Every structure is written in structure tokens, then in C-alpha cells.
Amino acid sequence: MNITIFSARRIVTMDPSLPEATHVAVADGRVLGVGPIEALSDLGPFELDERFADKVILPGFVEGHSHALEGAIWKYLYLGYFPRTDPAGRAWEGVTSLAQMQRRLREQAERLPAGEPLVAWGFDPVYFEGMRLDKRALDAAVPDRPVVVFHASLHVLSVNSAMLRLSGLDRHAGVEGIMLGEDGVPNGELQEMAAMHGVFEALGRNLFEEVSSVEALRAYGALARRAGVTTITDLYNPLTDAGIAALHEVVAQDDYPVRLVPAMSALAWPAEQGIARLQACAESSGDRLHFGLVKLMTDGSIQGYTARMKWPGYHDGHPNGLWNAPPEALRRLVIDYHQAGLHLHIHTNGDEAVELILDAIEEALTLWPRHDHRHTLQHCQFISQAQLRRAAKLGVCLNMFANHLYYWGDIHRNRTLGYARSRRLEPLASALRLDIPTAIHSDAPVTPLGPLFTAWCAVERLSASGADMGAHERVTVEQALRMITLGAAYTLRLDHLVGSLEVGKYADMVVLDEDPLSAPAAHLRHMRVVATVLGGRVHEN
Numbered sequence: 001m002n003i004t005i006f007s008a009r010r011i012v013t014m015d016p017s018l019p020e021a022t023h024v025a026v027a028d029g030r031v032l033g034v035g036p037i038e039a040l041s042d043l044g045p046f047e048l049d050e051r052f053a054d055k056v057i058l059p060g061f062v063e064g065h066s067h068a069l070e071g072a073i074w075k076y077l078y079l080g081y082f083p084r085t086d087p088a089g090r091a092w093e094g095v096t097s098l099a100q101m102q103r104r105l106r107e108q109a110e111r112l113p114a115g116e117p118l119v120a121w122g123f124d125p126v127y128f129e130g131m132r133l134d135k136r137a138l139d140a141a142v143p144d145r146p147v148v149v150f151h152a153s154l155h156v157l158s159v160n161s162a163m164l165r166l167s168g169l170d171r172h173a174g175v176e177g178i179m180l181g182e183d184g185v186p187n188g189e190l191q192e193m194a195a196m197h198g199v200f201e202a203l204g205r206n207l208f209e210e211v212s213s214v215e216a217l218r219a220y221g222a223l224a225r226r227a228g229v230t231t232i233t234d235l236y237n238p239l240t241d242a243g244i245a246a247l248h249e250v251v252a253q254d255d256y257p258v259r260l261v262p263a264m265s266a267l268a269w270p271a272e273q274g275i276a277r278l279q280a281c282a283e284s285s286g287d288r289l290h291f292g293l294v295k296l297m298t299d300g301s302i303q304g305y306t307a308r309m310k311w312p313g314y315h316d317g318h319p320n321g322l323w324n325a326p327p328e329a330l331r332r333l334v335i336d337y338h339q340a341g342l343h344l345h346i347h348t349n350g351d352e353a354v355e356l357i358l359d360a361i362e363e364a365l366t367l368w369p370r371h372d373h374r375h376t377l378q379h380c381q382f383i384s385q386a387q388l389r390r391a392a393k394l395g396v397c398l399n400m401f402a403n404h405l406y407y408w409g410d411i412h413r414n415r416t417l418g419y420a421r422s423r424r425l426e427p428l429a430s431a432l433r434l435d436i437p438t439a440i441h442s443d444a445p446v447t448p449l450g451p452l453f454t455a456w457c458a459v460e461r462l463s464a465s466g467a468d469m470g471a472h473e474r475v476t477v478e479q480a481l482r483m484i485t486l487g488a489a490y491t492l493r494l495d496h497l498v499g500s501l502e503v504g505k506y507a508d509m510v511v512l513d514e515d516p517l518s519a520p521a522a523h524l525r526h527m528r529v530v531a532t533v534l535g536g537r538v539h540e541n
Contacts, residue, residue, distance in 0.1 A: 060230025
């Protein structure tokens with residue numbers, strides 16, 4: 001047995017029995033020992049690796065809610081409000097005006113072959129007062145080819161007149177999710193998956209299925225490595241035959257730097273077929289590919305006005321959002337997948353969606369009690385204290401979208417929620433007080449993949465303008481680090497394998513150039529990831 005011992009200035013283990021150390025021993029891809037060097041000398045002959053002797057080592061970060069679409073979407077045009085860096089390292093300026101967006105679309109159209117559809121992503125009209133991106137604005141930029149613009153939330157897209165005609169959606173006035181202008185005809189804005197499907201059919205491809213390629217998965221893995229992530233989800237995977245084959249192919253490559261945890265899209269399959277498919281996939285799980293999760297979409301996004309809200313609704317009086325399936329169908333899916341013994345991860349943004357799913361989980365547990373089910377509410381941005389207490393009683397886990405506090409905090413304070421309700425966006429401290437297993441996430445590509453930034457959001461709770469977003473829901477740095485390691489691993493039912501540096505677990509680590517437990521909390525988001533270690537193999541940045 002070949003043993004390597006890594007040394008560090010400090011090793012933060014997330015193991016309450018041995019919280020920190022200076023050395024970790026690795027053999028056969030797993031942790032063999034943790035402690036001071038003299039305490040590991042009885043393990044046998046070893047090679048001492050001191051390349052990180054002046055660095056800080058933590059368990060590899062676990063991203064419990066992101067999408068492999070992050071590895072595919074950058075082949076399309078970026079139109080986001082905030083500056084962002086693509087996988088190739090190119091810095092993109094944020095789009096902060098309609099004129100700037102139209103100019104970027106025209107420039108991209110000039111680079112494409114005649115007639116080829118132009119696809120862009122990341123645009124967020126909520127930052128443009130009184131504006132919804134419709135066909136008129138897109139026609140003014142590019143009238144001579146189909147144009148599709150995904151909004152930042154990925155729950156809404158806007159198309160121009162050419163795309164409406166190509167898809168036939170110009171003839172479907174009154175269908176839910178196909179928004180109408182003052183003239184009573186479709187205005188080019190399409191909300192939620194059912195309305196988007198006609199565009200995908202016309203394009204001949206579903207953009208959410210573009211994760212089904214080795215190229216996209218490799219790009220996804222590279223982005224994860226640079227952010228310090230060693231275990232990452234794809235939390236909305238249709239698990240097509242091609243997609244499953246791509247997942248197996250990419251994790252079989254020795255240099256692939258992450259473990260993948262795909263979640264099957266429940267709405268992509270009838271329940272009986274989906275259950276059988278996921279059970280079959282689970283039999284082929286391995287060290288670097290873990291099947292078993294099912295993702296259920298209920299409502300949309302708060303900032304996109306498609307989340308389902310209880311009284312009094314949206315602060316600025318906007319109509320309530322949309323369900324991605326009828327509530328009764330969503331309830332039935334929860335019960336079916338629970339009865340089959342599968343692990344549900346359920347998208348809930350608005351408190352009405354939270355209420356529906358808590359009702360469904362309670363009914364499912366009454367009919368078929370299951371110990372340690374770990375059903376997880378994903379995003380769960382707006383949940384009341386009463387709902388938190390109920391979630392705790394039901395054994396539900398939470399994975400909250402902490403990045404939202406920065407990117408949309410100002411919008412929620414001023415437009416969607418108002419002052420009082422915006423204080424309890426992502427109520428992380430309340431969840432911990434109730435001993436609810438809790439994680440935090442980026443939802444990449446909705447926001448950039450970066451667990452240290454996510455942790456900073458949870459600790460500081462500041463909006464992009466620097467406004468306080470609820471000091472009473474702040475968590476400590478130590479608590480935030482746990483949420484991006486062992487907390488996230490627990491929600492994925494992988495805490496016996498990853499999330500802490502304990503003997504027998506995978507030797508997955510992240511190496512930082514600073515100590516997050518001694519540096520100022522405000523600096524957390526600026527810390528540099530030096531390297532990751534996956535199963536003892538080093539991947540330097």
C-alpha cells in the first residue's frame with residue numbers, strides 16, 4: 001500500500017472529534033490518517049508531500065445545487081447584468097442598458113451564418129425599471145433571424161417575431177406562460193418550461209439537454225476544480241440514454257477532477273418510467289458517479305415574478321407566479337417517488353410552493369413512514385418561521401440559494417418583497433437554530449460557481465449595493481464552511497464518503513492560500529483556490 005502524507009499550515013477537517021490537524025495520510029484514494037506527523041508514523045513507509053506546507057487544506061467543497069449547463073451555455077452569447085468570466089478566462093462586461101444589449105446582439109448576429117438562430121442568456125429585466133424584454137426590443141436589434149434570450153433565472157425566455165413565427169407560438173395566445181401584449185397577441189416573453197418547449201422543438205434541440213455531451217461535462221469539471229469543488233451536482237438532468245452514456249464516459253477519464261451527482265428531472269418522465277429509470281441508473285453508480293436523486297420543479301423565481309407567493313403576494317402588486325405542473329400532479333409525484341424509496345430534491349422559491357410540498361411530504365410520510373428520507377427543499381428562498389418548524393418536524397433538509405442575497409437582494413427589498421419580508425430571505429440562522437440539515441449553493445449558471453463566495457454571502461448578507469439583508473440571519477464563517485462541505489454532502493446522502501476529512505472517506509480536499517477561520521470574514525470571497533485533491537490525486541490551478 002502506497003501512502004502519501006500531505007502537510008499543511010492548517011487542516012480544517014469538519015470532524016468534530018478532530019477539528020484540525022497539520023497532516024493527512026492518503027492511501028488507495030482514501031484518508032488513512034489525520035493528525036500531527038508523529039502520530040502518523042506508525043502507518044508504515046510513506047512519501048511526504050510538502051508542496052502545500054504553507055497553505056490551508058479543507059475537505060473538498062460540495063456544490064449541492066448547480067447545473068452542468070454551466071459547461072455548455074458559454075457557447076452562447078452572455079447578456080447578464082453583472083460582469084462575469086467564462087471558462088476560457090475571458091472577462092465579459094455586464095449589460096446594464098437596453099441599447100448595450102441590442103448592440104451586443106447585433107454584433108453577434110453579424111458573426112453568425114445567415115438564418116442561423118441567435119441564442120443568448122443571462123439577461124435580467126428586473127434590473128431595468130418598468131421593462132420586460134419583448135419581441136419589439138429584440139426585433140429592433142435583430143429582425144432577420146430567430147433570436148432566443150434566456151433570462152438569468154432560466155425560468156423565462158424572450159424571443160423575437162421571427163422565433164415566434166418559426167415556433168408557431170404567435171398563434172397560441174392565451175396559453176399559460178405565453179405572455180400577451182396590449183394588443184392581445186403573444187409579445188415574445190415565455191414563462192416556465194411548458195411555454196418554452198415550443199421554442200426547443202423549433203430549434204430542434206432542448207438547451208437543457210445540452211449537458212448530454214462529454215465536452216460540456218469536461219468544461220463543467222474544469223470550472224468546478226478552479227472553484228475548489230470536488231463533488232458537484234447536475235440538479236436537472238433528463239437522464240436520456242445519451243446523457244447517461246456521457247456521464248459514464250467522462251468520469252472514466254483519469255484526469256476528470258470531480259465526482260458527479262446528477263438528479264433526474266421528474267417532469268421529464270411519467271412517474272412509473274422515471275422511477276424505473278432512476279433505479280436502473282443507481283445500479284451503475286461508482287466512486288465518481290452517484291445516481292439516486294430526483295429533481296422536482298414546482299414554481300419559478302421570485303425575481304422573475306414566476307414564484308408562487310402566499311398573501312400578500314408580490315410587494316409591488318405583480319400577479320402571482322406559475323406552477324410548472326398542476327399542484328395535484330406535483331403532490332402525486334412527491335408521493336410516488338417517496339413510496340419508491342427515492343430521494344427527492346424539490347425546487348421551491350415562493351412560500352406557497354413551500355407549503356404545497358410540505359403538505360405533500362407530510363402526506364407521503366403518513367402513508368409510508370421512512371426514517372432518514374432526507375428530502376431536500378432546494379432554493380427555499382422564502383420560507384416562514386412556521387414552515388421552518390414544520391420542515392424540522394418532518395425531517396426535511398434545506399439547500400438555500402445564498403448567492404441570491406447579493407445578486408437580487410436590492411430587488412427584493414424594493415420591489416418583490418419589501419423590507420420586513422426581505423429580512424428573512426434565505427433564513428439560514430433560523431434553520432440552524434432548529435437543527436435542520438442545511439446547505440448553501442450557487443445554482444450555476446444562474447450565478448457563478450464559487451463556494452467561497454456563497455459562504456461569504458451567508459456570513460455577510462449584503463446586497464450588491466452593500467445593503468444589509470437581515471443581520472439576524474447571518475451565520476458564522478465556520479457554519480458557512482460546514483454548509484459547503486459536510487452540510488451539502490448530507491443533503492446528497494454522501495456524508496459517509498465526502499464532506500469531511502475522516503479515516504475511510506475519499507481523500508478529497510481543497511487547498512487555499514489563506515485560512516478562512518482566521519482571516520476577516522469580508523475577505524472570504526477573495527481567497528484563492530490553489531489546488532484540489534480528488535482521491536489523493538492533485539489538480540493544481
